[in-house]
Amino acid sequence: MTNETPRLWTRRRMLGAAGGLVTASAWMPPVLAAAGSSPQVKLPPTFANTERERPGPPNPQPDAERVGWAIVGLGHLSLEELLPAFGQSKRNKLVALVSGDRAKAQAVAKQYGVPDKGLYDYKTFDRLKDNPDVQVVYIVLPNSMHAEYTVRAAQAGKHVFCEKPMANTVAECQQMIDACKKADRKLGIAYRLQYEPHHRALIRMARDKELGTLKLFTADNGQNQGEPNQWRHKKALAGGGALPDVGIYCLNAARYLSGEEPIEVHGFSHSTPNDPRFKEVDEHFAFHLKFPSGFQANCTTSYSTHETKRMRLMGSDGWADMDPAFSYGGLRLRIATKSKAFPKADDTVERSFSQTSQFAREMDHFARCVQENTVPHTPGEEGLADMRIIEALYRSAREGRTVKLEAPKKLDAFRGPPPKEEG
Structure with missing residues (x-):
């Protein structure tokens, strides 16, 4: 028995104890500072150059720097693909839900940590303008509703990402473009495969x-x-x-x-x-x-x-x-x-x-456009x-x-x- 306080065998300590041949600090590079306040980590390669290159750490942005999204419509696509995609996103966070079914919205909010103040229905949709946590509104509604809710989101001061087809008519599409330009908001269409x-x-x-x-x-x-x-x-x-x-x-x-x-x-x-x-x-x-x-x-x-x-x-x-x-x-x-x-x-x-989430990729691209004030690819x-x-x-x-x-x-x-x- 000994009175010595037990020491945890961390990965770093084990590397240092391996015959004194290598230490964690010698093998692992330091955190590399990237542009802005987000730290970036780079790891050394472990495979020969005959193997495919690995993407490395995802380096997600800190929560405070991420773009806040409201998902409008809680059907199959939202529940089965979009909401899970936030778990793979590097630049986004889910902060609001819009649904005509209050009970469903509350259940989903509990699953994904959305606060009660982030729950809206279609009658209270325009109150999104008073929620500074929401920067992007993602329209996932029947096609005939895309134009109306894009215009309303733009008027509420929010950027808009909209499912395809963009609308039911050319005239509706133009109405959406004009509304976002008038509000100086970005409009992106969810052509996920153009990012795959x-x-x-x-x-x-x-x-x-x-x-x-x-x-x-x-x-x-x-x-x-x-x-x-x-x-x-x-x-x-x-x-x-x-x-x-x-x-x-x-x-x-x-x-x-x-x-x-x-x-x-x-x-x-x-x-x-x-x-x-x-x-x-x-x-x-x-x-x-x-x-x-x-x-x-x-x-x-x-x-x-x-x-x-x-x-x-x-x-x-x-x-x-x-x-x-x-x-x-x-x-x-x-x-x-x-x-x-x-x-x-x-x-x-x-x-x-x-093959990571196609939805996370397209949303991350749009978030980058919002953060860097650039034109979306789609x-x-x-x-x-x-x-x-x-x-x-x-x-x-x-x-x-x-x-x-x-x-x-x-x-x-x-x-x-x-x-x-x-x-």
Whole structure:
């Protein structure tokens, strides 16, 4: 027995006691100060340079420096994806909830530590202006409500992040853009895949001509909808069916992969007679897009097929495909080109990136834009561009003809600077 006070065997002490060969202070670098008041920690590599690079510590911002968000609407997307994403966010914190169901809001608030003062319903929504903890309002409501609540949020002095499709009409999209500009507030549209590492890599490959000249794009995004009375099957609430809900992923991908805007569109719509789900909205929608360079896209989308989420980008020198391409996780990217080592063979490789929350990534980007006063990569103008094409596709399907569009000549005409955190 000894009267000596027990000493804890910490990791640092163990390193120092290992034969005196190494100490924690010698092996571990000091905390590195970054711009601003947030400390940044960098660790030395532990693997050989033959292994993929690790991202390192996440270095989240302290709570006091994070951007406060209010989530408007507590449906499946909010409860299953957005609220859990705050746990992976580096720049954001959840400070308020808006719901028409008080009991649900109170239960969720307890789960995520939202104070009672951060609970609102749709009648008290405008009181957000009196809550300085809220800097961003995330609109996660039926499509027909996006314009109203974006305008009200901007008038309350809050930045707005809005789910896609941006709205039901081009006119509503413009109303949202105008309201945020008048209030000097930022408006971002939640195109999560434009921030996702596999899609970011494919965008860079396309811009760097790694597939040669882009020629064709094909994409299919379908799912089998259930309950006929849900809001997605009501035209007044949803604006349309499969096209604006899941077809928008194919449309947007064709645009951001090529960087171009279509000059001709042709759409084909079908709904099965007597299926109660599709009395008001389209069940299937197929469409063709033609771009100024000659690049073309053929896409299908459906509300009554088993889940399919795939795409392929084809160039003169190779192709790249993703299957799944549009899911919340599990994305796979394959690339095929002529083999440099074996000229009589093709090389097909799979490129894998770390797959953290897509929602945390897009929200962190928007928070950075708020903190640094920069333009979001997917601003309101990006959502407006998609809605203009969707309206043209519906017109094409109704009239049975190709619809011509005017398109800007420069690439990425409606997008802000690319996100700083690529992978």
